[in-house]
Amino acid sequence: MEVRTLSDLLDHPKLKGRVGLLTEMRDTVGMTLLDLDKDPAKFAADDYDAAIARLQKAVDKGQVRRFTGNDYTADLTKGDLAACLAWAGDLVQLKADNPDIDFLIPDSGYLTSSDNMLIPNKARHKTNAERLIDYYFEPKPAARLAAYINFVCPVDGVKDALAEIDEDAANNPLILPDRAMQSKSRAFRSLSSEEETEFEEKFAKLTGA
Incomplete structure (x- = not known):
């Protein structure tokens, strides 16, 4: 069935x-x-x-x-x-x-x-933490992370960078949902x-x- x-x-x-x-x-x-x-x-x-x-x-x-x-x-x-x-x-x-x-x-x-990256209030190294967060939202680092963890990637424009690492992952809707799949997200x-x-x-x- x-x-x-x-x-x-x-x-x-x-x-x-x-x-x-x-x-x-x-x-x-x-x-x-x-x-x-x-x-x-x-x-x-x-x-x-x-x-x-x-x-x-x-x-x-x-x-x-x-x-x-x-x-x-x-x-x-x-x-x-x-x-x-x-x-x-x-x-x-x-x-x-x-x-x-x-x-x-x-x-x-x-x-x-979604999982969220947070910076504690009054963190001593706030700027460094912000730089790290920004880094993970760059296409190439985001692509490497997506290829490793195989969860949905939240970064726009990552498909080409991911295809260079793993073409199957770049075309997998479980990692990069297409528009039809995105429309069902709640x-x-x-x-x-x-x-x-x-x-x-x-x-x-x-x-x-």
């Missing part, structure tokens, strides 16, 4: 007990919100509860094998998981190791997040401290953490 939606993961009987979801609340709940036709950038508390209820139903009927971090890669390789939510950077290596593993972006969209909205605590507690109860 071909998995095309999150509903396929949560409902299809052929996948029962062989589905993996992520322990990262924003990714798993965000993808569920999208499947429920809700915008993760604008959702209300009731929408969050509906997403948790949707996931809980799948857990209760034994559809979900487990919630994982990066260790889903081993479960896929062993065949313990038939399908799962996954991170783009892992997929590049997974596909290199096993051509039978593939990915699909649901029509409802996918979640994008972000999870910022949470207040109260929401963060409440939502994480509900998710922890769901996952058994």
Whole structure:
């Protein structure tokens, strides 16, 4: 069978007990919100509860094998998981190791997040830190980093520099998304401290953490 939606993961009987979801609340709940036709950038508390209820139903009927971090890669390789939510950077290596593993972006969209470089307040070497950050946003250093980590590169104009290192990486939408893929990208909205605590507690109860 071909998995095309999150509903396929949560409902299809052929996948029962062989589905993996992520322990990262924003990714798993965000993808569920999208499947429920809700915008993760604008959702209300009731929408969050509906997403948790949707996931809980799948857990209760034994559809979900487990919630994982990066260790889903081993479960896929062993065949313990038939399908799962996954991170783009892992997929590049997974596909290199096993051509039978593939990915699909649901029509409802996918979640994008970012790691951020920060400079502590009153840092003694603020200028040096700023120079280092600027360096990583130059095309050639950004290309070397993208070729190494295989995650989405945020730097415009990096494709030619990346192609000089690894042409396959330069043409891989998991590293440099094309416009069609970019159009499906969604972000999870910022949470207040109260929401963060409440939502994480509900998710922890769901996952058994």
